[in-house]
Amino acid sequence: MTVSDIVNFFGLKIRTGENQLNEEVTGGYASDLLSDVIAHSRKGNIWITIQTHPNIVAVATMKELTAIILTGGREPDPETVQKAEEEGIPILVSPLFTFELAGRLYQTGISGMSPC
């Protein structure tokens, strides 16, 4: 499943990275704690969070995540959008809250990782 498939399936709005949606998603990772995402996310994961500040782009770039989905109707900060455009990181937004979005993504077959 690619990021584009997810965008279409869930009607996610695209805030940055319209042209970078073709990556295959390796799994889902939900966390708002940057140190945790850095420690445990895997390359190709799609990241679900409510964090909107520019550091999320640095983390996504560092860990080679395929996209960031902001939940609960959150919007990325202007600086975040700018940085994401520079780094080529798609930022998507959803009105759903984390629990439901993760739940639905899981049902499409995207898995969480094995237990730590």
Add this chain to the structure above:
Amino acid sequence: MKLREIQDILDAEVVTGDANLEKEIKYGFAADLLSDVLALGRGSGALTLLITGIIHPQVIYASNIFDLGAIIFVRGKRPTEATLQLAIENQIPLLATPYIMFETCGRLYQHGLRPSIAKVKNG
């Protein structure tokens, strides 16, 4: 579903000794940050399970304010001693699962747990 079933689904440990595992839980809310927990103001607390990585007392205080049913810590995290004591005083069951938040939400959703709040109003 009962807290007991949630424990099974998530291979969870019950951290607060004699928690009431017969407690009925219908809704889930996932939050790593206290600020997001405030969104629960619109939900039905007592039937809600908070799914979180916050291990500090703030999570118990927040749960108090919204009368949440139970809390489960993800990613193998354990509450601090202060948090545990507060949970016992306030009779909030604490569970802990080795699964990550995404997996935890996924499994619970698959088993029928529904979101505490559907979506933001202008979503």
Add this chain to the structure above:
Amino acid sequence: MAEAEENIRFHEMFHIEGGNFMNAGAISSRVKKILKEAGFPGKIIRRTSIAAFEAEMNVICYANQGNLSLFITPNFLKVVVEDEGIGIPDVNVAMREGYSTANEKIRELGFGAGMGLSNIKKNTDEMILTSEFRQGTHLEFVIYLSGQDKG
């Protein structure tokens, strides 16, 4: 503004430590307990505790320290929050939804969405916010016990 001098049935003051994120909510939790034991309706308790929580968070995020006082009278609940800290340069600007002066640490902890003050306004019947830049902030809010129900 409803006068707290009118027939105060109960009064208690709590100290809030600035920067103490780990125990955020401790004070509003106690406020809630008091109201619950006093037998107030659920909605009143919820609105008061949420407003108190937001006020407590503001002290923790932005001030060095503060005090939260709860007053119960026959006709209303009143909460007064006084803090010592940087204060608010322009109160009208601060009241705008989404306006935030949160620093990086506060943002990383997930706060600073700029909703706190407007959430307080939404949950209360009267609200007064005044501030002395570089000294501190004074916040008061009132919730009526009967009649108009903001829900």
